[in-house]
Amino acid sequence: MPQKVRIALDAMGGDVGASVVIPGAAISLNRHPDTEFLLYGNGALIEAQLAAHPAMKAVSRVIHTDVAVGMDDKPSQALRRGRKTSSMWLAIDAVKKGEADVAVSAGNTGALMAMARFNLRTLPGIDRPAIAAVWPTLRGDSVVLDLGATIGGDAHHLAALAIMGSAMARVLFDLERPTVGLLNIGVEEVKGGEEIREAAELLRSLNLPQLDFIGFVEGDGIGRGAADVIVTEGFSGNIALKAAEGTARQIAEYLRSAMSRTLLSRIGYLFARGAFNALRGKMDPRKSNGGVFLGLNGIVVKSHGGTDAEGFAYAVDVGYDMVRYDLLTKINQTLNRHGHTLAPASAVQEALS
Amino acid sequence: MPQKVRIALDAMGGDVGASVVIPGAAISLNRHPDTEFLLYGNGALIEAQLAAHPAMKAVSRVIHTDVAVGMDDKPSQALRRGRKTSSMWLAIDAVKKGEADVAVSAGNTGALMAMARFNLRTLPGIDRPAIAAVWPTLRGDSVVLDLGATIGGDAHHLAALAIMGSAMARVLFDLERPTVGLLNIGVEEVKGGEEIREAAELLRSLNLPQLDFIGFVEGDGIGRGAADVIVTEGFSGNIALKAAEGTARQIAEYLRSAMSRTLLSRIGYLFARGAFNALRGKMDPRKSNGGVFLGLNGIVVKSHGGTDAEGFAYAVDVGYDMVRYDLLTKINQTLNRHGHTLAPASAVQEALS
Structure with missing residues (x-):
């Protein structure tokens, strides 16, 4: 029997904290009984929730801390005040120390990314991290990244995103060689910024066995x-995600009023109530909850701050899958083999001087 | 009685050409009887359509040309082969020569932009053009720009977009001082690229009477x-538009199947058929057809290539409104008064050397 998946939870993260985190984790535990939890946060609040979830209590260890990162704290503030003490930091630190395989938090994105980056550091060959998530499509699910961790980036950054995103798609969708598309404003070769055209050339010339580059999308x-994986830098990825979310809400509103x-x-x-319920299920944003921070020496999953227990459970599920199917190993194997081709020119020069 | 609005039509533009363009223009003429048309393209094809639309025939002049820009021609190809001879060029040239007030084409976007830019040139104070369109929202309609004319751009470019977009909103929505938001990946001041933060500062310090800058959206x-006007550079604007369109199609598909x-x-x-028809009306992409090229010495409107007569009529309507309510004058008034503040540093240096 394989080892258990050890998940560190920031029990104070999110708009509500423990009363969503613990029940949510309990739902996920029910789907994946081979899970153990480390719960960081206010001990009394956590124990009160665990009392109602005995199965969860049986596989959890509670580590008390009084410090919690606020949802509106700036990343620098959070680091200054919550480093080494906050529930968010401690959950990430458990991954760093090898006590947990993955950390999950519904806390504020900027603070979580700052702490994860500061504590876990980027993988060799990766300059800057990314956030990836599952996007429901007409053909099934796709992985889309970067959803807002890093603004801009050159061809090497985009190629690294392609490698990390395809590793995530292999883990989540059980594909041998996921298709990868570069987000662009036209499918012709002449369109888009220079870095995107260069990234396309680079991915074509690498012709990696782990991904099937299909060009611009x-x-x-x-x-x-x-494509199974859609790659873009963090600004346009975030805009795409939120424009889509906004449109979905808008149409739901039209439908309700109609x-x-x-x-x-x-x-x-x-x-047609049954049909509307099915539609609601299809459009349920909770099912695509769970943004994965990629490019760090450890896995951190970000849940929406405003989700409920059902939604948080999906984020925990994503963390479980990333560990159980060896995301980091898959990323590192590709990076180790091809990382030298991906190093930006400046870094190569640095290494030679 | 005010002068008639004179509209030059590229009768060969679009997937179908004259058989959509002429019936479409006829629908718009019915809504705005104070319109005259110059029709550029294959005379026989145009006359065949006009025979079925006598009211349209009565206010149209046909200018024959054998040359048409193909939907897949690259901009450079189109310029080389179609300059001075193609129906697209001639329609734009009518605006240049003052024979028409606006040109409307359903031809390919890249070629139309290249020809419009080459022939009409950018306005004083404007470096690079933009495409703006109407975006239906829960609160009414908004103007969104740039939808893909220019990738990237500094703070001055973004401020110029704000000025041009708000002029368009004043024309279309009859607002004194439209609200303007800058598209960003967070509403906090610390988010986004440097040029976006600088543009926000610039718009705040200008405090223009023609627009009400509300910050990041x-x-x-x-x-x-x-906001009434949403401003962003052309890459992310195009991504936002198409991500929203893709989501709308996706949900329509879910709904159909449910x-x-x-x-x-x-x-x-x-x-609930009536309700579904109302919903379909709300989501009808034809109603937001008509991308306006902004920043040139003349108005050019781009219709979707694949639209039908009803959709093309909306694009002609947009052209009509831009002329009738003096878009160019409104843009120029603001630029003349504040253009110096908007000139990028490099241009200022050039002027001084």
Whole structure:
């Protein structure tokens, strides 16, 4: 029997904290009984929740701390005040020390990324980290990255994103060689910034066995499922994600108001309730909860701060999968073999001087 | 009675050409009888369409040319082969020569932008053009730009986009002082690239009477209608637009499949047919057809290539409004008064040396 998956939880993270984190983790534990938890945060609050979840209590160890990072703390503030003491830091530190395989937090993204980067450091060959998440598409799920960790980046950065994202897709979707597309504003070779065209050339010339580079994908290709992995720098990735979320909310609002407009439409709604429930399931943002920080010496998963227990459970599931199917090993194998080709020119010069 | 609005049409533009362009223009003419048309393209094809639209024929002049820009021609190709001869060029040239007030084409975007830029040149104070369009939101309509004309750009470019976009919003929405937001990956002051933070400072310090700068807006703020005008450089603007379009198509597909799933849901659909039609109307992409090229010495409107007559009519409507409510004058007034503050540092140095 394989080793258990050891998950460190920031029990204070998110808009609500322990009353979402513990019940959420309990749901995930039910799906993956081979999990153990380290719970960081206010001991009394955590124990109160554990009392209602005996199965969870049986596989958890509680580590008390009074310090919690606020949802509005700036990253620098969080580091100054919460380093070595906050529940968020301690959960990440458990990964650093090898006491946990992955840390999951619903705390604020900037603080979590700052602490993860500061404590875990970037992988050899990786300059800057990324956030990746699962995006539901018409063809199934895709991995999209970077969703906002790093603004801009050259061709080497984009190629590194392709390698890390495809490792995540191999883990999550059990694919041998996921297809990878570069997000661009046209599919023709002449479009896009120079770094994107260079990244396309680089990925073509590398011709990696771990991924199948298919070229450029436009914004509407994401929802169509044009590739298993969609790669872009963090600004446009974040804009794409939020523009899509905004559109989904907008249409849900139109639909709600259309269905309650007339007596006939309300009757129609009653008949079609099952269909609307299925639609709601398809569009449930909780199911794509769980942003994975990539490019660090350890795995950290970010849950939405405002999610409920069901949503938090999905983020814990993502963390479980990343560990159980060896995300870091998969990334490192590719980087070790091809990392030299990815090193930006400046770093190469540095190494030679 | 004010002068008629004179519209030059590239009758060969789009996937279909004259058989969409002429019937589409006829629909718009019906809404705005004070319009005249110059029709550029194959005379026989155009006359065949006009025979079916006598009101349109009465206000149109046909200028024959055999040359048409192909939908897949590269901009450089189109310029080389179609300069001075193609229907697209001639429509733009009519604006240049003052024979028309606006040109409308459903031809390929790259070629149209290249020809418009080459022939009309940018406005004094404007380095690079932009494409703006109307984005339906929960609060009404917003103007979003740049949708892909220019990749990147400094703070001055973003401020110029804000000025041009707010002029368009004043024209279209009849607002005194539209609210303007800068698209960013967070609403905090510390987020985003340097040029975006600088643009925010610049717009705050200018405190223009023509627009009300409200700060940063995230991607999901567009659909919420967070500002009347959303400003971003062309790469992320294009990604946002297409990610939203892709999501809308995706949800429409989910909805279709959900409603045909069971007998009950099909019955429900019949009862709620009126509601679904209303929803379809809300989501009709034809209603936001018509991208306006901004920053040139003349107005050019780009219609989607694959639209039908109804959709093309909306693009002609947009062109009509831009002329009738004096878009160019409104832009130039602001630029003349504040253009010096917007000139990028390099241009200022050039002028002084």
